[in-house]
Amino acid sequence: MEASWLETRWARPLHLAFVFCLALALLQAIKLYxxxxxxxxxxxxxAAPPAHWLHGHREFLQExxxxxxxxxxxxxPCAFPCWVGPFQAFFYIYDPDYAKIFLSRTDPKTHCLHKFMTPSLGRKGLLDLDGPKWFQHRCLLTPGFHCDILKTHIEAMACSVNIMLDKWEKICSTQETTVEVxxxxxxxxxxxxxxxxFGQETNCQINGTYDPYVKATFELGQILSHRLYNFWHHNDLIFKFSPKGHxxxxxxxxxxxxxxxxxxxxxxxxKSGMKQGHTQKYQDFLDIVLSAQAENEDTFSDEDLQSQVNTFLWTGHDALAASLSWLLYCLALSPEPQHRCREEIRSILGDGSFITWDKLDEMSYTTMCIxxxxxxxxxxxxxxxxLSKPLMLPDxxxxxxxxxxxxxxxxxxHNPAVWKSPKIFDPLRFTKENSDQRHPYAFLPFSTGPRSCIGQQFAMLELKVAIALILLRFRVTPDxxxxxAFTSHILLKPKHGIHLHLKKLPE
Incomplete structure (x- = not known):
């Protein structure tokens, strides 16, 4: 029996559509091959460690x-290629000479990572901008981290740390207690x-107002790490409709x-202050950003403003929290350096009731511990x-x-070819004599060059204030x-928290 005219009319477009989709799939397969x-x-x-043809170096990439x-x-000891699935590879380097060549160039930030971060930050912020726009924004925001402005933050930092320590005292009372710090x-x-x-008194340590924000930043970091090292989720459409993407x-x-x-x-x-003639006693980061927008309206939009605020709030808060946690953990595992830090802090700050920039600068051993x-x-x-152009390596x-x-x-x-006994906590590695003998690209916690971390002085200041006040009131030992366990390849955080024994010291 012959097919009806209607059946023939509908079958032809379906066949064409099927052939078209098949051709697209074949072209994509050829492209990936x-x-x-x-x-x-x-x-x-x-040379590289053995990799599975489909999963790549999945064992190494687990968080x-x-x-x-x-x-x-x-x-x-210098570098190795790391496969992320069958069609994507990153080239890992960890040698000072390789780092020197790499950081002397002006290659753009990795496209995939910062493309993944953009939805959470808004438009690109200072972290992932490139080219003239990055340079312009960097110049506009740098005044917010001038030492004269940072000095005005010390009192507020000490106040926040003391709120936390008062909470610890209530938990510990007179007994040594294990606390997830x-x-x-x-x-x-x-x-x-x-x-x-941002000049805001949130009382977030007491009232939990920002608990959803803290939880969101933690989970976002985990999802970003998962997506970066899962090749199939590099595709925006696949990721968007996955549970993690939603x-x-x-x-x-x-x-x-x-x-x-x-x-x-x-x-x-x-607006209210202008009407009433009020002025702030000092400029904070948000003042600087708002001033930059007011003076550069054509090149600094509302989206740029929000992305810079998002970037500094998220990355600044997250990185500082992780840094202080790891510092306290390292000192808990190292009784002698902890004791020496405490004695240095007591000799310079007394009971810690009056902290100044100059006094913090005298804490040389504590700085080495940091x-x-x-x-x-x-x-x-x-x-x-x-890489925007080929990279010639030292080999x-x-x-x-x-x-x-x-x-x-x-x-x-951690490279044993660069650092002796790299897994041992030894602050004396950073005496002036040892530092002078070391390769200048062997220690790069804040990167280096024009793209070094804009907030590194802010971070060091906060760490000094916080660890000084903590050690003056508590002795810490590990549980x-x-x-x-670590929880991310983007920012290292404790997967299950950090549990320490806290012992209140006598006044």
Missing amino acids: LRRQRLLRDLRPF DKMEKLDEIVGEY FEHINLMALDIIMKCA HFQKLSKVLHQYTEKIIQERKNSL KEMFRLIPPIPSISRE GHSLPAGMTVVLSIWGLH LTRPL
């Missing part, structure tokens, strides 16, 4: 496997950022709501760039344009029944 072959060719000169990276660094430090770091950068969108909205509120409240306050923490557990364990081999190169700060700081 050629991409893999090109990567295999480009990376053939470099709690930093010790696996130590093994790789010991076996491959990361949760408290996280809120304290947020309190400091809100006061110093949750990511909800978390991003939480961040935007909080920063929108901060900006709007300050704008309303400024630097050693950054070496042993760098909160930001890597930075990455996408004579080269990498092609388009390759993603990851400078592993963790690997560099060895709770093993430590």
